[in-house]
Amino acid sequence: MAMLHVSSACYCVVSQRRAHRIRGVASEDFARLKVEEEKVKLGGSDLRVTKLGIGAWSWGDTSYWNNFEWDDRKLKAAKAAFDASIDSGITFFDTAEVYGSRFSMGAINSETLLGRFIRDRKEKDPELDVAVATKFAALPWRLGRQSVITALKDSLCRLGLSSVDLYQLHWPGIWGNEGYIDGLGDAVEQGLVKAVGVSNYSEKRLREAHEKLIKRGIPLASNQVNYSLIYRAPEENGVKATCDELGITLIAYSPIAQGVLTGKYTPDNPPTGPRGRIYTPDFLTRLQPLLNRIKEIGDNYSKSPTQVVLNWLIAQENVVPIPGAKNAEQAEEFAGALGWRISDEEISELRSLASEIKPVVGFPVEKL
Numbered sequence: 001m002a003m004l005h006v007s008s009a010c011y012c013v014v015s016q017r018r019a020h021r022i023r024g025v026a027s028e029d030f031a032r033l034k035v036e037e038e039k040v041k042l043g044g045s046d047l048r049v050t051k052l053g054i055g056a057w058s059w060g061d062t063s064y065w066n067n068f069e070w071d072d073r074k075l076k077a078a079k080a081a082f083d084a085s086i087d088s089g090i091t092f093f094d095t096a097e098v099y100g101s102r103f104s105m106g107a108i109n110s111e112t113l114l115g116r117f118i119r120d121r122k123e124k125d126p127e128l129d130v131a132v133a134t135k136f137a138a139l140p141w142r143l144g145r146q147s148v149i150t151a152l153k154d155s156l157c158r159l160g161l162s163s164v165d166l167y168q169l170h171w172p173g174i175w176g177n178e179g180y181i182d183g184l185g186d187a188v189e190q191g192l193v194k195a196v197g198v199s200n201y202s203e204k205r206l207r208e209a210h211e212k213l214i215k216r217g218i219p220l221a222s223n224q225v226n227y228s229l230i231y232r233a234p235e236e237n238g239v240k241a242t243c244d245e246l247g248i249t250l251i252a253y254s255p256i257a258q259g260v261l262t263g264k265y266t267p268d269n270p271p272t273g274p275r276g277r278i279y280t281p282d283f284l285t286r287l288q289p290l291l292n293r294i295k296e297i298g299d300n301y302s303k304s305p306t307q308v309v310l311n312w313l314i315a316q317e318n319v320v321p322i323p324g325a326k327n328a329e330q331a332e333e334f335a336g337a338l339g340w341r342i343s344d345e346e347i348s349e350l351r352s353l354a355s356e357i358k359p360v361v362g363f364p365v366e367k368l
């Protein structure tokens with residue numbers, strides 16, 4: 001009798017757990033399908049991507065991230081970030097040939113890692129549809145359209161892919177831009193990429209690139225720029241308005257201000273490494289009123305500050321943020337930025353609170 005009681009109690013616990021797990025899986029699947037369903041077209045191209053992508057700069061990097069060291073633990077965490085993104089339905093990944101540069105001690109190229117993560121995952125899930133974006137480094141000694149194709153082929157080799165979804169010029173060249181734009185067009189015509197974009201382009205450069213490509217019938221799909229609640233230069237320098245006017249998607253990099261807008265860094269606990277020089281205790285002190293309000297707004301929606309600041313960007317329309325995730329938890333949190341929207345009043349209130357803080361200095365290539 002006692003035995004029966006124990007075993008039926010066990011059965012009950014097990015079946016409750018199973019039911020819970022089945023419910024969990026069903027709701028996870030539903031959330032994943034919903035994120036996938038809400039894909040957006042990248043500019044005038046045929047490429048459709050999730051409303052939020054994942055940045056892979058920190059994967060394998062030892063020059064800016066990871067306290068200048070890369071190890072097995074960080075590798076496992078990065079792979080878990082990739083898998084968690086896919087599990088949440090986020091399938092758009094941004095990398096670059098210079099991430100995890102071979103000139104940096106102990107680094108592993110981010111494209112190589114992303115390619116490996118995709119292949120591993122495809123073994124389990126052959127139907128997996130991932131959109132890969134990578135970038136051409138406009139180094140001063142690279143000249144002419146052929147340099148774009150040569151670099152792209154090297155990227156494809158590291159990624160282990162025969163084509164990528166989006167190929168971007170990482171920054172404007174000091175010279176040789178016309179050739180680079182021709183190279184982007186050649187890449188499309190040779191079937192090596194589905195869509196092309198630029199990054200760190202000013203309004204003037206954006207218009208020129210758009211015009212040159214459209215003559216060949218190729219749309220400029222995107223401009224990837226620094227854009228967050230505390231770095232709103234694209235709203236002020238005409239880049240956002242021009243993207244909207246020409247039908248170019250603005251891909252927002254550093255959308256959570258390299259972790260600072262998540263609220264985890266405080267004047268007593270500033271970020272370490274190069275980030276510490278940008279986000280100083282003094283800056284973090286000035287940021288606190290904004291962070292407090294972001295948290296209050298998030299609490300009303302049962303959302304975290306990270307999810308609020310990403311939602312704020314998506315609410316600007318024609319903006320796809322690409323936050324960087326170092327581990328599964330960070331990637332999972334990003335998915336919660338989708339499927340809801342803060343109010344117009346809250347959007348304006350946060351912008352006006354943010355405008356009281358002097359912005360940090362951006363990436364100098366934006367001024368090229």
Ligand SMILES: NC(=O)c1ccc[n+]([C@@H]2O[C@H](COP(=O)([O-])OP(=O)(O)OC[C@H]3O[C@@H](n4cnc5c(N)ncnc54)[C@H](OP(=O)(O)O)[C@@H]3O)[C@@H](O)[C@H]2O)c1
Pocket residue numbers: 054055056057058094095170199200224225252253254255256257258259260262264306322323324325326329330331333334363
């Ligand atoms: N085109 C360009 O010139 C350019 C320039 C910069 C970046 N990008 C692209 O944009 C992507 C994103 O930008 P980013 O990496 O500079 O900055 P970001 O996305 O604003 O910040 C990423 C960092 O924030 C922290 N973080 C992430 N999720 C978090 C969470 N849920 N809670 C707390 N902390 C979290 C992590 O660092 P910690 O955990 O160490 O705090 C992570 O590495 C890059 O990966 C890259 O693909 C492009």
